[in-house]
Amino acid sequence: MSRQQQARVEEALRASESMKRGILNSLNTRIAVLDGKGIIVATNKAWDSYGDTRSPSYKAPAALGNNYFDLLQDAADHGDASAEQSMNSLRSVIDRETAFASVEYERAGPGGTHWFVARAMPLEDSIDGAVVSHEDITDRMLAHHALADANKRLQAMSKRVLNIQEEERRGISRELHDDIGQSLTALKIGLHRLAQRIGDEHKEILMQCLSTADLTLEKLRNLSLELRPPQLDQLGLDEALHWLADQQRNNTGLDISCHFAGLTERLPAVLEGVCYRIAQEALNNATRHAKATKIGIRVELSDRLLKLAIHDDGVGFDIDAARNKALRTGSLGLISMEERAQLAGGRLKVRTVPGGGTTVQASFALSGNEKSTENESIDHTLVSMS
Ligand SMILES: Nc1ncnc2c1ncn2[C@@H]1O[C@H](COP(=O)(O)OP(=O)(O)OP(=O)(O)O)[C@@H](O)[C@H]1O
Ligand SMILES: [Mg+2]
DSSP: OHHHHHHHHHHHHHOOOOOOHHHHHHOOSSEEEEOOOOOOOEEHHHHHHHHHSSSOOOOSOOOOBHHHHHHHHHHHTTTTHHHHHHHHHHHHHHHHSOOOEEEEEEEEETTEEEEEEEEEETTTTTTTEEEEEEEEHHHHHHHHHHHHHHHHHHHHHHHHHHHHHHHHHHHHHHHIIIIIIHHHHHHHHHHHHHHHHSSSHHHHHHHHHHHHEEEEEEEHHHHHHSSHHHHHTOHHHHHHHHHHHHHHHHHHHOOEEEEEOOOOOOOHHHHHHHHHHHHHHHHHHHHHHSSSSSEEEEEEEEEEEEEEEEEOOOOOOOOHHHHHHHHHHHOOOHHHHHHHHHHHHHHHEEEOOOTTTTTEEEEEEOOOOOOOOOOOOEEEEEEEOO
């Protein structure tokens, strides 16, 4: 190779080296290269300008030539649990037992807490060297915490909304049955008495009024039962779901069965209410959307695990598409079933394939400390489940 060629190659190498250094130095992430013993052999600008990488209490600075393990040991001796963890992770990377390790840690700073992630990975083309980086993930963590807080607030709100909805249904149902129902019955009695006294020429009008009162009373009764069947409070989930299945069977002519297994005593009132509402919505969906011929409701208690399943043999559906459509159109069925199950400490799964029917399954782990409905003064709020 001529001198000129050699000079050109050296120039190209220098340019390449300087570019690599430039790239490393323009990163915000602090990067250091360690040899097999943990000695810091190269650093980028962010690393140098940060000073102590982990704690102001460290004696050894994280500078070139120092041993990074000493630094971590120092921090661990000052009670830093994440330093202990980092030491073990780094050791396993240097020993080539693992190809990547990361440890998250937080530091209190003047502007509040900062979060970092320390990563270690093997240095390319080396048998024991490692690259260590520290990245500030404070923005990500703050966004994560804000999201978690917003989620908590939303959950609390939806719990409250569902409680209020249930209480209002109960109130309106009672009002319809006891108050308006009684008034209509009194009206009917009055009309009957009148019918005995008036002449034939007005009797027909009176009989029409009586039949309108009868129809209205019937509608009122159905409305009151649909809002909140009294069986749910007085007789329990078993009776309430059998009544619901009977109702839907009469209305639709479908083959709807209801099966209970392993339930020897009443469940907590809140759980009974949640199961009833989930079954009601799943049954409504099956009768409205599924084109099913058979629907089965099954409630099973085994090893303190309560399972509620509503199965139909209908057309099935694409669950993701239905969820997206529900969000656009404001449909609440699927969302409210999931929400109710979750708020009561359970889980809801919908298994469906287009053409292959649908099963909605909710499961709840009972702790064994729940009070059954029979021996509690009924607290109907969902809050008592949490
Ligand atoms: N058992 C089912 N069989 C077939 N399709 C179903 C079934 N359950 C739900 N779906 C589909 O999922 C969609 C969303 O159901 P969801 O209960 O959330 O809303 P909706 O029943 O349309 O309205 P809402 O329940 O608010 O009155 C339905 O519109 C329907 O297309
Ligand atoms: Mg629905």
